[in-house]
Amino acid sequence: MAHLLTLIVVLPLIGAVLNGALATRLRDAPFGRTFVTVVGCGLPILSFLLVVRGFMELLATDGTPLIETAYTWARIGGRTFDVSFYFDRLSAVMALIVTGVGSVIHIYSIGYMHDDKSYARFFAYLNLFLFFMLSLVLGRSLLVLFVGWEGVGLASYLLIGFWFDDPANAAAGKKAFITNRIGDAGFLLGMFLLYWAFGTLDMDKINAAFTSGAAPVISASLAGVLLFIGASGKSAQIPLHVWLPDAMAGPTPVSALIHAATMVTAGVYLVARMSGLYSQAPEASAVVAVIGAATAFFAATIAVTQTDIKKVLAYSTVSQLGFMFVALGVGAYGVGIFHVYTHAFFKACLFLGAGSVIHALGGEQDIRKMGGLARKIPVTFWTFAIATAAIAGIPPLAGFWSKDEILWNAFASSAGGSPVLWAVMAATALMTAFYMFRLLWLVFLTPSRMEPKVAHHVHESPLSMTGVLMILAALSAVGGFVALPHFLEPLLPMAKTPEALHHYETPLLILSVAIALAGLAGAWFVYGSGTERSARLATRFASLHRTLTNKYFVDEAYDRFIGRPLVWLSDRVFLNLGDRVLLDGSLNGLARLARRTAGVFSRVETGNLHRYAFFVLVGSIAMLAWSLRHG
Amino acid sequence: MDKVQFLLLIAVALFALGLLGVIVRRNLLVMLMCMELMLNGVNLSLVTFAQQTGTAAGAVLVFLIFVVAAAEIAIAIPIVLVLVRRKRTLEADAFADLKG
Numbered sequence A: 001m002a003h004l005l006t007l008i009v010v011l012p013l014i015g016a017v018l019n020g021a022l023a024t025r026l027r028d029a030p031f032g033r034t035f036v037t038v039v040g041c042g043l044p045i046l047s048f049l050l051v052v053r054g055f056m057e058l059l060a061t062d063g064t065p066l067i068e069t070a071y072t073w074a075r076i077g078g079r080t081f082d083v084s085f086y087f088d089r090l091s092a093v094m095a096l097i098v099t100g101v102g103s104v105i106h107i108y109s110i111g112y113m114h115d116d117k118s119y120a121r122f123f124a125y126l127n128l129f130l131f132f133m134l135s136l137v138l139g140r141s142l143l144v145l146f147v148g149w150e151g152v153g154l155a156s157y158l159l160i161g162f163w164f165d166d167p168a169n170a171a172a173g174k175k176a177f178i179t180n181r182i183g184d185a186g187f188l189l190g191m192f193l194l195y196w197a198f199g200t201l202d203m204d205k206i207n208a209a210f211t212s213g214a215a216p217v218i219s220a221s222l223a224g225v226l227l228f229i230g231a232s233g234k235s236a237q238i239p240l241h242v243w244l245p246d247a248m249a250g251p252t253p254v255s256a257l258i259h260a261a262t263m264v265t266a267g268v269y270l271v272a273r274m275s276g277l278y279s280q281a282p283e284a285s286a287v288v289a290v291i292g293a294a295t296a297f298f299a300a301t302i303a304v305t306q307t308d309i310k311k312v313l314a315y316s317t318v319s320q321l322g323f324m325f326v327a328l329g330v331g332a333y334g335v336g337i338f339h340v341y342t343h344a345f346f347k348a349c350l351f352l353g354a355g356s357v358i359h360a361l362g363g364e365q366d367i368r369k370m371g372g373l374a375r376k377i378p379v380t381f382w383t384f385a386i387a388t389a390a391i392a393g394i395p396p397l398a399g400f401w402s403k404d405e406i407l408w409n410a411f412a413s414s415a416g417g418s419p420v421l422w423a424v425m426a427a428t429a430l431m432t433a434f435y436m437f438r439l440l441w442l443v444f445l446t447p448s449r450m451e452p453k454v455a456h457h458v459h460e461s462p463l464s465m466t467g468v469l470m471i472l473a474a475l476s477a478v479g480g481f482v483a484l485p486h487f488l489e490p491l492l493p494m495a496k497t498p499e500a501l502h503h504y505e506t507p508l509l510i511l512s513v514a515i516a517l518a519g520l521a522g523a524w525f526v527y528g529s530g531t532e533r534s535a536r537l538a539t540r541f542a543s544l545h546r547t548l549t550n551k552y553f554v555d556e557a558y559d560r561f562i563g564r565p566l567v568w569l570s571d572r573v574f575l576n577l578g579d580r581v582l583l584d585g586s587l588n589g590l591a592r593l594a595r596r597t598a599g600v601f602s603r604v605e606t607g608n609l610h611r612y613a614f615f616v617l618v619g620s621i622a623m624l625a626w627s628l629r630h631g
Numbered sequence B: 001m002d003k004v005q006f007l008l009l010i011a012v013a014l015f016a017l018g019l020l021g022v023i024v025r026r027n028l029l030v031m032l033m034c035m036e037l038m039l040n041g042v043n044l045s046l047v048t049f050a051q052q053t054g055t056a057a058g059a060v061l062v063f064l065i066f067v068v069a070a071a072e073i074a075i076a077i078p079i080v081l082v083l084v085r086r087k088r089t090l091e092a093d094a095f096a097d098l099k100g
Helices: A004-026 A032-060 A089-112 A119-138 A142-160 A167-198 A203-211 A220-234 A243-249 A252-261 A263-273 A275-279 A282-305 A309-329 A333-360 A378-392 A398-412 A419-445 A452-457 A463-481 A499-527 A532-540 A542-549 A551-602 A609-630 B003-024 B028-053 B057-087 B092-098
Strands: A066-076 A079-087
Touching: A004 A032, A004 A066, A004 A079, A004 A119, A032 A066, A032 A089, A032 A119, A079 A089, A079 A119, A079 A142, A089 A119, A089 A252, A089 A263, A089 A333, A089 A463, A119 A142, A119 A252, A119 A263, A142 A167, A142 A203, A142 A220, A142 A243, A142 A252, A142 A263, A167 A203, A167 A220, A167 A243, A203 A275, A220 A263, A220 A275, A220 A282, A243 A252, A243 A309, A252 A263, A252 A309, A252 A333, A263 A275, A263 A309, A263 A333, A275 A282, A282 A309, A282 A419, A282 A542, A282 A551, A309 A333, A309 A398, A309 A419, A333 A378, A333 A398, A333 A463, A378 A398, A378 A419, A378 A463, A378 A499, A398 A419, A398 A463, A398 A499, A419 A499, A499 A532, A532 A542, A542 A551, A609 B003, A609 B092, B003 B028, B028 B057, B057 B092
Parallel strands: none
Antiparallel strands: A066 A079
16 A cells, blocks of 8 residues: 555654644534544544554565655755654554554543543544654654654643643643653754764664664764763653653553553663663663663662652652663663563553553542542552552563563573662562552552542543543453564664573562562551551651652752752853843943033034034034145 | 235235125115125136136136126026015015014
């Protein structure tokens, strides 16, 4: 089918344009809402079907990628910049996740956003996001990827601030956008470096140049670290992780789609896509692994004490992204993508489940005011429980397979694996299980702490929402049986593991199951009987508890050490000294000088004609005298 | 003293007289006449130089000045008339309030 890839990418854009342009007219039209729904959900589903078709085509061949040039964007000198799409196994998997999970979340939004006055605008933004995300995933050159990269940032900004009447939401959107700019600066520098070295931005060519050893001219690690700075912005890694928890200000389907399942994994995709480069860059890979491990660990500790249901999930996302980067950092690129894939299912399911809870409670997000919901909203409870078990790593659910692979590679990979890394990740996995089951108990199982007024109205969500939850829960349960790293192996080679360590594999597998169960048991012990035990723990470790609930004061530190000095510098130096004193001062000074001098000379002008004539005489004589002397 | 020097002397004298008149006389009409005197001083010097060098340019310039002077007077006299009608005087000092 001609133009298959272009169609995949452009279909959501058509939806965005249609819904966006007609948004205000459709609000009062008789079939306006139906039109928005059909366009907004239909086009992503169509796009998904086309991806499936392309996937079939890909499977039928021996792995040659589909390449399609949409058009030539610019021709400068002898070099061309094409908008071309590249469909190999890696981008196929990503495109399947993006359109598949994207489509079901669109369907979920029908119910979730039903009463919102900006229904059409919401779908326009979501479709716009899909368009940019697909150009990110399918782009052949870093340039197209970057356009998509910025585009998803824009869509994310628009959707975080979707309810912009509340200044807090608008501020969260701004924070996400600005934090990402910092990362993008690194990304751009990396791109410039690669273009300078290779004269092309096509990622397959750059990878080939690195793997064939034809690229010794630049430091792979420098390019790798620069690109990783970009990735750490988009994927919320330390030190640029601060935007993601705040991004939860957006509607919950947005959190599920953009800030859990797809957009935030763009950084992981970028590193995996540039695996040829990273495999030649041990220092950059070490940076990736260390940052990933640190992020995973610290985010998990924060998640343990958060009380907002979406914030817990947000920190959990940051932590899981850390897991993915650890996998990438030790050379297990396929495993990282495997975790992207399983994480997309269970985290989307968790977020949508949280959305269903919030929907049922009429907007309540504080888990301290929940409890006992298992009986009242059973479908949400069971799907949430399955996804929780999946993320905690209980076999045989999806998360177990990918997380265990990551742990094994962190331990055994010859490209940077070490027992220390394994220990950190194992501790993180323990905390993951603990805080996720804590959430499950506090929301669904402990006795109700709801206000009576709220408890009275609790209701299960409509089928468009629960159906999606069931699909995602089923995928979270069985998704791990797909041997994705093996499927991607022709593209992303497995990490090499020394033969001597192989007898550790089974004990470690058992250990990781034990860790997950220990997390479950710990949560049951602390929260199984209500909130008294946890309250006692909080008072005993008061200072630790305060540090964790305040997220290690990172926001405050950024504000004090970066934000305020910048404000001070801008206000005192640039505004008051530079602009007001130097610029305004010099201009005003010149003007004042001119006015004063003119004031002096204007006294000469009396209106007396004779005096004027006398001046003419004096002037003429002076000129004559001057010309006589110098002539 | 040859003829050229004599004529130039007269020209300078005419110009100086005119300038002096503009400076010291109060009457607007007299001031205008003095200005004509200055112009004619210049004309005389132009004609003299044209004669001396044997070129036509100076003489042509004189005709130009005639035209300009005629036009100038044609505008100046009505202005003076309007001014006089307003203040009933020809004294130049009376109109000092016209300054910008």
